[in-house]
Amino acid sequence: MSKKKSRLKLAQEQAESAIKKTNDKISELGTHTSQLYNELNILQKLFDDIRNVPSEKRFEYEKLKKIRLNWKQQAEKIESDYKNAVAKNAGKGAAGVGAGIAVAALGPTAAMGIATTFGIASTGTAISTLSGAAATNAALAWLGGGALAAGGGGMAAGKAFLALAGPVGWAIGGVALVSSGLLLWKGKSDQNRLEEIFTLISKRDVKSYELAIVEINERISRIKDESQKLNCASERTRTFGLDYSLMTEAQQYELGSYVNLMNSSTQLLVNPIIGLQPKYDISDLKEYIAFSKKKFDDKQKSLIVSLSNLLYKINLDEKDKILLWKSFKRNKKFLSSIEMSKQDFEFSIIGTVTDALEHKYRLEKG
Structure with missing residues (x-):
């Protein structure tokens, strides 16, 4: 069966x-x-x-x-x-x-x-x-x-x-x-x-x-x-x-x-x-950076854009965010694909992504 x-x-x-x-x-x-x-x-x-x-x-x-x-x-x-x-x-x-x-x-x-x-x-x-x-x-x-x-x-x-x-x-x-x-x-x-x-x-x-x-x-x-x-x-x-x-x-x-x-x-x-374009791109991130005054290197920018596309319009509570972070952190294939060590993949990355998405949602609402 x-x-x-x-x-x-x-x-x-x-x-x-x-x-x-x-x-x-x-x-x-x-x-x-x-x-x-x-x-x-x-x-x-x-x-x-x-x-x-x-x-x-x-x-x-x-x-x-x-x-x-x-x-x-x-x-x-x-x-x-x-x-x-x-x-x-x-x-x-x-x-x-x-x-x-x-x-x-x-x-x-x-x-x-x-x-x-x-x-x-x-x-x-x-x-x-x-x-x-x-x-x-x-x-x-x-x-x-x-x-x-x-x-x-x-x-x-x-x-x-x-x-x-x-x-x-x-x-x-x-x-x-x-x-x-x-x-x-x-x-x-x-x-x-x-x-x-x-x-x-x-x-x-x-x-x-x-x-x-x-x-x-x-x-x-x-x-x-x-x-x-x-x-x-x-x-x-x-x-x-x-x-x-x-x-x-x-x-x-x-x-x-x-x-x-x-x-x-x-x-x-x-x-x-339009339906096959990224939901979140580098121009969105630039707007968020201008708003938040945060600084990121090129690798971080690419990662934020990619994860923002992954999590776009997905409602997550704090427990979900921690769960996702731990899941990514344990996933050797994922870490290899972003060229990042387990230690370097900090929870703040997930926080930044969700914060960046919230900023985009606010702009979309006008």
């Missing part, structure tokens, strides 16, 4: 199922972003062929071209980095522990879906305040459960824990890592409470995935609409001739409206899916 699954195990399985559904939707998104990108390039080429366009108008659509090129390069980098990391970690168990996109499936189209999901702005930084490199890491964490983003062989490799942020990392590898010490607990009530906390975390992340799927569906719908409009715009532009100065005022005005269309379409490529 098979052993009954624990609540935590069931919640983690739900998270894995939600991840798979989200993955399928991201792949579908990639198909549509690829089409949108092609339609934008067709219209852009038509604009490039037109002579005597006023410099300020040309500057506007040239800027959009650079944004799209940057997005395309980001997609190519994600694809390349992922395949390189998989090759590097072959046999180490790092690949495939994440969201379940097979290497063969991560072609240019799927990579475009990933690039849009995690978002980059014209400067190469993610609109969600992640840096360009961090956006790529977030994508790799999604694809490889954090292990690939950390560049190591599995979750226990140095800094693997710190590579995780938001629902992306936590439901995939984070909860498995930090809850791996549960079996070490002798007290049944403490073990049950810890399991309950990690179950709540998994369920919270499932909701994030479900909302992200709704958001991606809305994005796909808008992309389809914009792609059709771009196609019509290209057809119209072909009839205007190749000299801006010889066009009628109405045609010039129409071209201007197509630049606006290219702008809105480009934003659909580069704006991230």
Whole structure:
């Protein structure tokens, strides 16, 4: 007779199922972003062929071209980095522990879906305040459960824990890592409470995935609409001739409206899916530091951000905090992943995280 699954195990399985559904939707998104990108390039080429366009108008659509090129390069980098990391970690168990996109499936189209999901702005930084490199890491964490983003062989490799942020990392590898010490607990009530906390975390992340799927569906719908409009715009532009100065005022005005269309379409490529962004990021921590006047080194900052994502919107009393602290302190895999000794992992870290989260909640309420 098979052993009954624990609540935590069931919640983690739900998270894995939600991840798979989200993955399928991201792949579908990639198909549509690829089409949108092609339609934008067709219209852009038509604009490039037109002579005597006023410099300020040309500057506007040239800027959009650079944004799209940057997005395309980001997609190519994600694809390349992922395949390189998989090759590097072959046999180490790092690949495939994440969201379940097979290497063969991560072609240019799927990579475009990933690039849009995690978002980059014209400067190469993610609109969600992640840096360009961090956006790529977030994508790799999604694809490889954090292990690939950390560049190591599995979750226990140095800094693997710190590579995780938001629902992306936590439901995939984070909860498995930090809850791996549960079996070490002798007290049944403490073990049950810890399991309950990690179950709540998994369920919270499932909701994030479900909302992200709704958001991606809305994005796909808008992309389809914009792609059709771009196609019509290209057809119209072909009839205007190749000299801006010889066009009628109405045609010039129409071209201007197509630049606006290219702008809105480009934003659909580069704006991230909000539901898959970290719940707590470095900008939140900077606000907390300014408020509290506390000082942290880079490792502490990374740890606070990661733990804040883990515990976001999870209600904890003082007993829970002590329980979590002891659980982390006993967990060798966890300590290894944050490159911290048992002695250095002080209770004040948990206190800082909960304090930082309370500050964010207050700001969210306004």
